[in-house]
Amino acid sequence: xxxxxxxxxxxxxxxxxxxxxxxxxxxxxxxxxxxxxxxxxxxxxxxxxxxxxxxxxxxxxxxxxxxxxxxxxxxxxxxxxxxxxxxxxxxxxxxxxxxxxxxxxxxxxxxxxxxxxxxxxxxxxxxxxxxxxxxxxxxxxxxxxxxxxxxxxxxxxxxxxxxxxxxxxxxxxxxxxxxxxxxxxxxxxxxxxxxxxxxxxxxxxxxxxxxxxxxxxxxxxxxxxxxxxxxxxxxxxxxxxxxxxxxxxxxxxxxxxxxxxxxxxxxxxxxxxxxxxxxxxxxxxxxxxxxxxxxxxxx
Amino acid sequence: xxxxxxxxxxxxxxxxxxxxxxxxxxxxxxxxxxxxxxxxxxxxxxxxxxxxxxxxxxxxxxxxxxxxxxxxxxxxxxxxxxxxxxxxxxxxxxxxxxxxxxxxxxxxxxxxxxxxxxxxxxxxxxxxxxxxxxxxxxxxxxxxxxxxxxxxxxxxxxxxxxxxxxxxxxxxxxxxxxxxxxxxxxxxxxxxxxxxxxxxxxxxxxxxxxxxxxxxxxxxxxxxxxxxxxxxxxxxxxxxxxxxxxxxxxxxxxxxxxxxxxxxxxxxxxxxxxxxxxxxxxxxxxxxxxxxxxxxxxxxxxxxxxxxxxxxxxxxxxxxxxxxxxxxxxxxxxxxxxxxxxxxxxxxxxxxxxxxxxxxxxxxxxxxxxxxxxxxxxxxxxxxxxxxxxxxx
Numbered sequence: 001x002x003x004x005x006x007x008x009x010x011x012x013x014x015x016x017x018x019x020x021x022x023x024x025x026x027x028x029x030x031x032x033x034x035x036x037x038x039x040x041x042x043x044x045x046x047x048x049x050x051x052x053x054x055x056x057x058x059x060x061x062x063x064x065x066x067x068x069x070x071x072x073x074x075x076x077x078x079x080x081x082x083x084x085x086x087x088x089x090x091x092x093x094x095x096x097x098x099x100x101x102x103x104x105x106x107x108x109x110x111x112x113x114x115x116x117x118x119x120x121x122x123x124x125x126x127x128x129x130x131x132x133x134x135x136x137x138x139x140x141x142x143x144x145x146x147x148x149x150x151x152x153x154x155x156x157x158x159x160x161x162x163x164x165x166x167x168x169x170x171x172x173x174x175x176x177x178x179x180x181x182x183x184x185x186x187x188x189x190x191x192x193x194x195x196x197x198x199x200x201x202x203x204x205x206x207x208x209x210x211x212x213x214x215x216x217x218x219x220x221x222x223x224x225x226x227x228x229x230x231x232x233x234x235x236x237x238x239x240x241x242x243x244x245x246x247x248x249x250x251x252x253x254x255x256x257x258x259x260x261x262x263x264x265x266x267x268x269x270x271x272x273x274x275x276x277x278x279x280x281x282x283x284x285x286x287x288x289x290x291x292x293x294x295x296x297x298x299x
Numbered sequence: 300x301x302x303x304x305x306x307x308x309x310x311x312x313x314x315x316x317x318x319x320x321x322x323x324x325x326x327x328x329x330x331x332x333x334x335x336x337x338x339x340x341x342x343x344x345x346x347x348x349x350x351x352x353x354x355x356x357x358x359x360x361x362x363x364x365x366x367x368x369x370x371x372x373x374x375x376x377x378x379x380x381x382x383x384x385x386x387x388x389x390x391x392x393x394x395x396x397x398x399x400x401x402x403x404x405x406x407x408x409x410x411x412x413x414x415x416x417x418x419x420x421x422x423x424x425x426x427x428x429x430x431x432x433x434x435x436x437x438x439x440x441x442x443x444x445x446x447x448x449x450x451x452x453x454x455x456x457x458x459x460x461x462x463x464x465x466x467x468x469x470x471x472x473x474x475x476x477x478x479x480x481x482x483x484x485x486x487x488x489x490x491x492x493x494x495x496x497x498x499x500x501x502x503x504x505x506x507x508x509x510x511x512x513x514x515x516x517x518x519x520x521x522x523x524x525x526x527x528x529x530x531x532x533x534x535x536x537x538x539x540x541x542x543x544x545x546x547x548x549x550x551x552x553x554x555x556x557x558x559x560x561x562x563x564x565x566x567x568x569x570x571x572x573x574x575x576x577x578x579x580x581x582x583x584x585x586x587x588x589x590x591x592x593x594x595x596x597x598x599x600x601x602x603x604x605x606x607x608x609x610x611x612x613x614x615x616x617x618x619x620x621x622x623x624x625x626x627x628x629x630x631x632x633x634x635x636x637x638x639x640x641x642x643x644x645x646x647x648x649x650x651x652x653x654x655x656x657x658x659x660x661x662x663x664x665x666x667x668x669x670x671x672x673x674x675x676x677x678x679x680x681x682x683x684x685x686x687x688x689x690x691x692x
Binding site: 020076077102104108111112145164171221243246247251283284285 | 420422423425426427456457458495498500525526527528530531559561569570571572573574575576577579580581582583584589592596597625626656657658679680681
C-alpha cells in the first residue's frame with residue numbers, strides 16, 4: 001500500500017532543466033519512477049533525456065500526461081509561484097524540494113492552498129520514497145533527492161524533518177533486514193505543508209505500515225503535537241530521535257526552522273515529552289533502527 | 300542578522316514609527332555637532348554595539364559605562380573620544396568585549412509608562428502575531444511566567460493584513476485612550492508595515508513608552524530578519540556589520556556555508572543540517588566537545604568544501620576533525636576532492652576521521668585511499684565519533 005506515492009504514481013518535475021532538477025529527475029528515472037513530464041517555462045517542446053516531454057506550464061503537462069504529483073526544483077524567488085501553479089493545475093501531491101523560500105512567501109502560499117484538494121510536502125525537504133520490489137529497491141517511486149540504493153521494500157514508515165538523518169535511519173533499517181513502506185521528508189522550514197502528525201495519521205491508516213520512525217529536531221512544537229496525537233490514537237509502535245541537543249539557544253542551525261525559541265522546543269524537552277507519550281526515544285542517531293526494533297518486539 | 304540601534308532608528312524613521320531624536324556619530328566632532336543640533340533637549344550618548352548591557356559595561360581604557368547623559372556638545376565630544384575606537388565589555392559581550400566604532404547622540408526621554416510591543420512570525424499558526432503588554436521595560440519571559448494574563452496576542456491574517464479593528468483591540472489591551480491611542484494606532488499600523496516589507500522574523504520594542512509631554516515612542520528595538528528573504532533586501536544586507544560577528548562565521552558566509560562557531564575542540568563537516576546537529580550531539584555523547592556546526596549543504600562545490608576545511612583548520616582550538624557525509628544531493632567524490640585539496644594545501648596537522656555514505660560513495664572512498672593522506676575511516680557515525688574523540692584525547 002504505502003502512503004502518498006506508489007510505483008504507479010505519475011510524476012512531473014518543475015525545474016527539470018536546472019542542474020539539480022535534471023540530476024534528480026535522472027536518478028528518479030533510473031530508480032524506476034514514472035517521471036512523465038517536465039516543466040520549464042520557455043523550454044516547452046524539448047525532451048529530457050530523449051524520453052520525458054517538457055512543457056511550458058503545469059496545466060498543459062497535467063492535461064497531456066495525467067501526472068498527479070509534482071516535484072519542485074525551482075529556485076527560491078520563484079518557488080512559491082511554482083507551488084501555486086501546480087495547485088491550480090490540479091496536481092494532487094506537490095513536493096517542494098527548494099531550500100531558502102522566504103517565510104512570508106510560504107505563509108501566503110499555505111493560506112492560498114486552504115480548501116484545495118492538494119497536499120503540499122515541504123518546502124526545504126528531501127522528498128518521498130516508496131521503495132520498489134526490484135534489486136536495490138528499484139521499481140518504486142522516488143520524488144526528491146534521496147539516494148535510492150539505501151532503501152528496501154518493507155513495513156516501517158519513516159517521517160523526518162532532516163533529509164540526511166532520514167537516510168541514516170533508512171540505511172540502518174535496511175542493513176538490519178527491515179524495509180520501509182514509505183519514507184517522508186517533511187523538511188526543515190518553520191512553515192510547511194505537511195507535519196509529523198499528518199504523516200503519522202497516514203501511517204496509522206496504512207495496512208502496509210507496521211511500525212514508525214519519527215525524526216525531529218529543535219525548534220517549534222510539531223514533534224510534541226504528533227507525539228500527543230499518537231499517544232491517544234496510534235496503534236503502531238513508534239521510535240523517535242530529536243537532533244540538536246548540543247545546539248546553542250537562539251541560533252538558526254542550518255534549517256530555517258531549527259531555532260530554539262524557549263524551554264519547550266529544546267531537544268531535551270521534546271525527548272522527554274516523546275517518551276511520556278510512549279515513543280521509544282533513541283539517544284544517539286546511530287541507534288534509531290535498533291531502538292525501534294526493541295520497542296516493536298523484534299529484537 | 301543583527302543591526303545597530305542607529306540602523307533600527309533609520310528603519311523606524313523610514314516607516315514613520317516614532318522614536319526619540321537621534322543622530323549617529325563616528326568622531327568626537329560629529330558627536331558635538333549632533334548635540335548642537337538637539338540643543339534644548341536632554342541628551343544621552345550611547346555606544347553602538349550588537350550587545351545589551353551597555354549602561355553597566357566598562358571600557359578597557361577604564362572609562363565606565365557605555366551610556367551617559369551629556370550636558371553639552373563639549374561633553375558629547377569628550378565622552379565620544381573616550382568611547383570611539385575603544386573596547387566595551389558588557390555581560391553580553393564576554394571578556395573580549397566589542398570595539399565601538401560609532402556612538403549615537405539621542406534624546407533622553409522622561410517616561411510615564413513602559414509597554415512591550417512585538418511582532419513575530421508564529422510558526423504554530425503560520426501567521427504574524429502582535430504581542431503587547433502593559434508590563435514593558437522588563438524581561439517578557441518573566442511576565443509570561445508570572446502574569447500571563449498581562450500579555451495580549453493578536454494574530455493577523457496573512458492575506459487580509461492588519462485590520463483597523465485589530466489595531467483597536469491591541470490599543471484597548473494596553474489601556475490607551477484619547478490622543479495617545481491615536482498615536483499608538485498609527486505607530487502599530489506603520490510597525491506592521493515595516494515588519495512585512497522588510498521580511499522580518501521578529502521585531503521587538505521593549506520598552507515602548509508614553510512620555511509626560513504626551514508622546515508615544517519606541518525606545519529600544521530588536522530586529523530579526525528572515526535570512527531566506529535577504530536576497531530581496533539589499534538595503535538590509537548593506538546594514539550588516541561583519542565586525543560584530545564571529546570571524547569564522549563571516550568567512551564561512553562568504554562561501555555560502557552554514558557555519559556556527561562553538562567552543563569545543565572537535566570540528567565537524569557534514570552535509571545536511573539535521574545530520575550536522577546530530578553529529579555535534581554524537582560527538583558530545585562520546586565525551587568530546589564540538590567546535591562548530593557546519594552544513595556544507597547539498598550542492599556544495601569542491602571549492603566550498605576546501606574553504607570549509609580551511610576555516611576549520613584556521614581555528615586554533617580545533618584538535619581533530621570529523622567528516623560525516625551521507626550523500627543525497629551531495630556527491631561523495633566532491634567531498635573527497637575538496638578534502639584532499641584542502642589537506643594538501645594546509646598539511647593536515649591534526650587527526651581526521653571520515654565517514655562517507657550515499658551518492659557516489661565508492662568513488663569518494665577510492666579517492667581518499669589513493670590520496671595518501673593520513674585519514675581514519677569509519678563505517679557509521681557512532682564509530683567515527685568514538686574514533687575522533689579517542690584520537691583527540
